[in-house]
Amino acid sequence: MTWTLRISGLSLQISRHSLLAGLAAAAVLAAAAGLALLLGSYPLSLAGILDALLGKGGGLHRLIVLDLRLPRILAALGAGAAFGLSGAMFQVMMRNPLAAPDVIGFNAGASCGALCAMMLTGGMVLPGAIAGALLTAAAVTLLAWKDGLPPERLILTGVGASLALAAAADLLMSRMDVLSAADMAQWLAGSLNARTWRDAALVWSGLAVLAPVVLWLHFPLARLAMDDGIATGLGLPLARLRLAVTATGILLAALAVSTAGPLPFVAFAAGPIARRLIPGGRPALLGAAACGALITLLADCAARAVPAVQLPAGVFTALIGAPLLLWLLIAHVRKGAL
């Protein structure tokens, strides 16, 4: 059972299976968001939350729900979705389940940029991180380019840059005074503390801008996943496609980092988890976005649920994502790609 959706030149095939999976994912995300609205030091009932969302109820309730909890939840969902999409795109393009934006030096570049900014100016951490990440990714792509962008070259060049920058970051960490180092360790873990409507609006408008590009890359990306021969035979411009996928993936990762900091593990794990939950041979980009959003939201809930020790969400992304991935690995011993 499939439906075909045609919008002028663009047509999408939607199978009943993927529609059901999409509905299920939406339901799970909605439930998690509801749970996140309930969580917090100020106790609220479901009825109170609904009232606040509908614009009724007391001013304090409205403030807590609409101005504190809701934007933070939306920021978490947006950042997680961006991380998940970015990681899945890299994994499909490079045909390597270990690939993620940090394979081309994204995270190491961000850490290095943040630390340099901190050391030079005593602040400006986020702009430094974004600048470092984008510069690194651009440099790696340029260095790996030679009549095209074969995945192996991109991976090895990225690993070279990534390890050198990570070592430089470790070195900078060891040369700081312990107070700054502790602050930086907090930031480098990634967190969603005190996110406002501005952050949520930024990440979602960025996603809205990039969504058509991702949709447009979806079809050729699925062919890139096979091998170069097939993709060339279909008449796909390999080099240009890889460049487009890399650029989109990097922009998505930058969007996510500017919202939540360098949350570890989300970009890497969302793809494989989605792949195991939603069977089917296509690159499950939307599934990866949903998984990334869910892991990030749950991690932020965990960070909020333990107020005694102020741990950032970044500590929990792997603590929540890794067991899930391991359980899926053990539950479905299926042979398959990715």
Next chain:
Amino acid sequence: MTDCTSLAPPPALTRAGLRRLWLAAAVLGLAALCAAALRLGVRPVGWSAVWTALTAFDAGNADHIVVRHMRLPRLGGALLAGAALGLAGALMQGLTRNPLADPGLLGINGGAALGVALCVLVLGITDPAEFVWMALGGALASSVLVFLLGGGSRAGTLRLVLAGAAVSALFLALTRGLLLVSRQTLEVYRFWVLGGFDGIVPATLAALAPFLAAGAGLAALAAPGLNALLLGEDSATGLGVRTGLARLAAGAAIVLLCGASVAMAGPIAFAGLIVPHLARWTAGPDMRRVMLFSAVFGAQLLTAAELLGRLPLFGGTMQAGVMTALIGGPVLIWLVRRNGVRSL
């Protein structure tokens, strides 16, 4: 795989000759590096003093003390850890056929890091010499966990890789949490994580040597089986190779080699990941040769990094792990641009 489309037989003799030449040059280079490592440093020592320090040690001579008690143990550590990491990296990439696989992927570095962080937090130990056993314990425990979760000896490649990445991330997240909770742990950890040979003593080397020897022996046993596995699971079974056994031996070798090296020198990321690629460029695809070349190149890389970090040029206090990555990264990028990539 490289495709061989030409009908002419490959010039086997010249290629083998070239490989021998490479290996001989590499071994000679390693010997020269070792001599330089004993002689050079913040306090340069003459050749004759190096020689007498090794043959007729005089405890009253400052030069002798520098060479024998400071440079020699560090050199030994760099040689052992470098060879072990190179060898383990070759095994890991051969086992998973993934050019991104490095020894740390089995959860070894994550386990060692968590061991060290717990050691500081719970036991209050802050002396790096005492970390050895905690790091080794953490590395062994986490790698056994990864191996079991990855399906034991029947592990599919992909499942093993994903399980390794997941467990590594889990342990590193726990470590990060500990660092954020305890400032004292952060203070110790941020220096340990640089990886290096400061404060290494001959007793530590001697204690870890059996682990390294056992790892190297298992690696040699696993090599023919891994060669067959590179052809694919079914072909290997068809050739009569006991694939499960080969995988188990390779896995155990990786754990022993990396566990001992991370205990000795902290997490050194670069050697195990990159050296096998260099080895495949020079030695071709045969795992036995790749492993031999990887061991020699790895020892070279870490000896050079350790020596450079001690030179006045870098203030004489740059950790080997940092130097490895700072030098290795640009060199790798240059090599990839020049030679292209041979896939696994």
